[in-house]
Amino acid sequence: MVNQASHLRPDVWVLCDFDGTASVKDVQNMLLDHFLGTSWQEVVNTALAEGLKSTTYMPLLYKNWPASREEMIQIIDEKAALDPQFPRFVAYCRENGYHLEIVSDGLDIYIEHLLTKHKLEDIPYTSNRIVFEDGKAQIESPFRSESCGLCGNCKKQRVLAARRAQAGCVVYIGDGISDECPAGYSDILFAKGNLLAYCRENDIEAIPFRNFADVLALFPEAVAGWLRSLTIQGSQK
Ligand SMILES: [Mg+2]
Numbered sequence: 001m002v003n004q005a006s007h008l009r010p011d012v013w014v015l016c017d018f019d020g021t022a023s024v025k026d027v028q029n030m031l032l033d034h035f036l037g038t039s040w041q042e043v044v045n046t047a048l049a050e051g052l053k054s055t056t057y058m059p060l061l062y063k064n065w066p067a068s069r070e071e072m073i074q075i076i077d078e079k080a081a082l083d084p085q086f087p088r089f090v091a092y093c094r095e096n097g098y099h100l101e102i103v104s105d106g107l108d109i110y111i112e113h114l115l116t117k118h119k120l121e122d123i124p125y126t127s128n129r130i131v132f133e134d135g136k137a138q139i140e141s142p143f144r145s146e147s148c149g150l151c152g153n154c155k156k157q158r159v160l161a162a163r164r165a166q167a168g169c170v171v172y173i174g175d176g177i178s179d180e181c182p183a184g185y186s187d188i189l190f191a192k193g194n195l196l197a198y199c200r201e202n203d204i205e206a207i208p209f210r211n212f213a214d215v216l217a218l219f220p221e222a223v224a225g226w227l228r229s230l231t232i233q234g235s236q237k
């Protein structure tokens with residue numbers, strides 16, 4: 001049996017994807033469309049068809065990147081937005097003492113800008129970085145993992161970090177290819193888009209969602225259900 005205290009206050013870690021999850025649309029794809037046209041999609045599709053991921057295609061996409069930091073920020077301001085209920089979800093996590101962090105295989109420039117715009121800049125995040133030197137853009141991936149080798153930021157590493165930090169319950173929320181590595185390792189998984197299709201193909205249990213209004217509505221019961229499953233496991237021992 002789990003004890004009464006952990007029933008009341010489970011130590012929940014929430015790992016949340018950024019593009020198309022915390023943000024309404026995929027901001028990186030929007031920026032690539034805006035500054036490169038649609039030719040970049042072929043580069044990505046070719047890499048994916050070969051079983052490769054972002055460590056292969058990201059340096060190619062940004063090789064002759066035509067925009068400055070300021071030009072990117074301007075387009076981010078014009079075209080990108082957080083899910084309208086995401087700030088409410090952040091507040092919900094805080095009220096309940098849940099640890100929330102963003103795990104992104106996108107870029108720091110727009111994550112930082114959009115979070116700051118909503119006064120959410122204290123949410124920790126990991127992502128790739130775009131660095132400008134002598135007017136040229138370069139991609140750095142400080143959260144690459146040797147054990148994966150495919151993702152610029154292998155998000156499974158953050159699930160493992162949560163386990164090392166003795167998280168009671170790890171919740172993962174995502175929508176895309178870069179969320180596949182962590183998908184099977186969380187206790188509760190919210191999935192939409194490509195990630196949901198991947199979960200269905202691979203028999204990974206997932207809660208479908210459309211947006212953060214859904215996540216807010218479904219979250220309390222998801223955690224309660226997880227706690228009940230622990231109690232059942234405990235009583236069967
Ligand atoms: Mg995404």
Ligand SMILES: [Zn+2]
Pocket residue numbers: 148149150151153154155156181
């Ligand atoms: Zn990975």
